[in-house]
Amino acid sequence: MAKARVPSHDEPISRPAGPAAGLGLDAEALGRLFPFHLVLDRQLAIRSAGAVLQRVLPALAPPAAFSDHFTVRRPALALDFDTLAAHTRTIFLLAARAAPDLILKGEMIPLKAGAQLAFIGTPWITDLTALPRLRLTASDFPVHDSVSDFLVLIQAQKTALEDARKLAEQLGEARDAALKASRVKSEFLANMSHELRTPLNAIIGFSEMLSTQTLGPLPEQYHSYADYIRSSGVMLLDLINDLLDLSRIEAGQYSLEESEVAVGPTLSECLAVVTTDAQRKGLKLSLEPGPRDLRLRADQRAIKQIVLNLLSNAVKFTERGGISVHVEPHRLGLDLRVVDTGIGIDPIIIPCLFEPFRQGHIGLSRKYGGSGLGLSICRNLVELHGGTIALASEPGKGTTATVRLPPGRIIAGG
Amino acid sequence: MYGLINKAVHDLVVSKFGEDKWTEIARKAGVTDPNFVSMAKYPDEVTYKLVGAASEVLGAPPAAILEAFGEYWTVYSAEAGFGHLLDFAGNNLVDFLRNLDNMHTRVQLTFPELEPPSFKVSEVTDKSLRLHYYSKRPGLAPVAMGMIKGLGKRFNTPVSISLDRGRDNGHDHDEFIVLYGEGARAVA
Structure with a gap:
């Protein structure tokens, strides 16, 4: 099928001959269709102007000089008839001298075989507040004119932006309130944990005296009760210490006390702490401490807490085999790995394990005890050192916990 | 109806009867998120339910x-x-x-x-x-x-x-x- 030919940009569009070429419009119909028009003669005198334009610009009485009432803002050109007439199909912006808000956007159309020039245009309004200043209402615009549609669109856009701004403000306020509530909670916990520890120390201390029969022998049953009191007290104290640490970290009150930490001896001390429990379960413990003189700039207490936590988890979740600790300095820093042959973890729940209070949620704490805060505390302490912590595991195939500290932490032996 | 209409219902109730009444009306109408977005379209049902709930809570006929x-x-x-x-x-x-x-x-x-x-x-x-x-x-x-x-x-x-x-x-x-x-x- 032959394609219809499209007229080029400069080619006049073919028009039907006869009266239909002028649409047969009378002056009234023309005035209604183009209420902002101007007709200029060869001297650029305004021969006629649209009724609404004359109402908005009362001083505009034909045959006034075009240049007394308007400036041509665009395009840049010399103000003479032939130049204007040569710029057909060009967007003209005319600024009214008497009304700074009134810019007319339109085009020049030669009339009467080049004896006159019509400007057909409409107010170029981008700000709704200009309307009352210009005393324009919808009735002033011809129905075919899209300015009114455009005004609705502008307002809708403004409303949408205002909505978005308000919603963002509400979200921000809700976020601030949530953060504040969380901070207040952490501060409360930090204070309460301290208050809780004080009486517990008395309970543990005195029950230990009873348990060890410091002041003389106790009936057998009382002796075992005293043991229960002491061991329960110690468990409770561990929990409270975890809570205290976490709440201090969350409240931003935990600051590292950095010193030189000798890696090998520190890890040995940690292993010694879990040796009794490991031996009771028949587990083998081993350490590959890396270079002998390996030293870090770190918070020794925090490093011990991290490693002890990983080790006690490993002992807790391993029934057969053993636990090994590996130290490996490399280009990206220092890796401390705790590898066990325990029950392993479903990889899906690994991310949950670093979230505080989540262990209970996934049902581990009931079976294995513990606050569920240990790994969260570990992650926070590692991150305070600028490091990362990761778990790799498969159910039934053991778990590897890797703490990576940045190279800047290595003082010697790296 | 666009959200702007529902926001107007919200503002009318809050300005004349207070936030508590609005909360009650919204709950009764089953509106879970009262932060209407002006330019978003909502089912007509939401607006009709709000009017019905307002009528019940405020004790006025729906026409009023x-x-x-x-x-x-x-x-x-x-x-x-x-x-x-x-x-x-x-x-x-x-x-x-x-x-x-x-x-x-x-x-x-x-x-x-x-x-x-x-x-x-x-x-x-x-x-x-x-x-x-x-x-x-x-x-x-x-x-x-x-x-x-x-x-x-x-x-x-x-x-x-x-x-x-x-x-x-x-x-x-x-x-x-x-x-x-x-x-x-x-x-x-």
Whole structure:
């Protein structure tokens, strides 16, 4: 099928001959269709102007000089008839001298075989507040004119932006309130944990005296009760210490006390702490401490807490085999790995394990005890050192916990 | 209906009866997120449920709630940023009502899913006019009546409006007789 030919940009569009070429419009119909028009003669005198334009610009009485009432803002050109007439199909912006808000956007159309020039245009309004200043209402615009549609669109856009701004403000306020509530909670916990520890120390201390029969022998049953009191007290104290640490970290009150930490001896001390429990379960413990003189700039207490936590988890979740600790300095820093042959973890729940209070949620704490805060505390302490912590595991195939500290932490032996 | 309408219902209830009543109404209507987005479309059902719940909670017939909403809408839409557009639609009651249908058609360009009512004005004198109201939604004639009252306040003109013929009586649209200015004063 032959394609219809499209007229080029400069080619006049073919028009039907006869009266239909002028649409047969009378002056009234023309005035209604183009209420902002101007007709200029060869001297650029305004021969006629649209009724609404004359109402908005009362001083505009034909045959006034075009240049007394308007400036041509665009395009840049010399103000003479032939130049204007040569710029057909060009967007003209005319600024009214008497009304700074009134810019007319339109085009020049030669009339009467080049004896006159019509400007057909409409107010170029981008700000709704200009309307009352210009005393324009919808009735002033011809129905075919899209300015009114455009005004609705502008307002809708403004409303949408205002909505978005308000919603963002509400979200921000809700976020601030949530953060504040969380901070207040952490501060409360930090204070309460301290208050809780004080009486517990008395309970543990005195029950230990009873348990060890410091002041003389106790009936057998009382002796075992005293043991229960002491061991329960110690468990409770561990929990409270975890809570205290976490709440201090969350409240931003935990600051590292950095010193030189000798890696090998520190890890040995940690292993010694879990040796009794490991031996009771028949587990083998081993350490590959890396270079002998390996030293870090770190918070020794925090490093011990991290490693002890990983080790006690490993002992807790391993029934057969053993636990090994590996130290490996490399280009990206220092890796401390705790590898066990325990029950392993479903990889899906690994991310949950670093979230505080989540262990209970996934049902581990009931079976294995513990606050569920240990790994969260570990992650926070590692991150305070600028490091990362990761778990790799498969159910039934053991778990590897890797703490990576940045190279800047290595003082010697790296 | 666009969120702007539901926001207006929210503002009307809160400004006249307080936030607690709104919370009760929203809960009864099953509205879980009361942060309506003006330019988002919501099912008509949401608005109808809000009106039903407001009627129950405030102990007023639905028609009274709808009429109060219509009156409030002229105030709210102006405050919600559309005041200049209302000015643009006309600076007196008759011009405004004459332009109202065109204005709704233009608004449709921006809100393509809008299904606005249609208004026609006939038998205009300097005291009265007949307003024809077409809507595909049932039962909203009281909104139009409230809106005319709100416009009377906007243009500082007393108005008196009565339903002359309604869809309830088998017509395809509602027709109101609107007395305004001297015409309204004469019946006051």
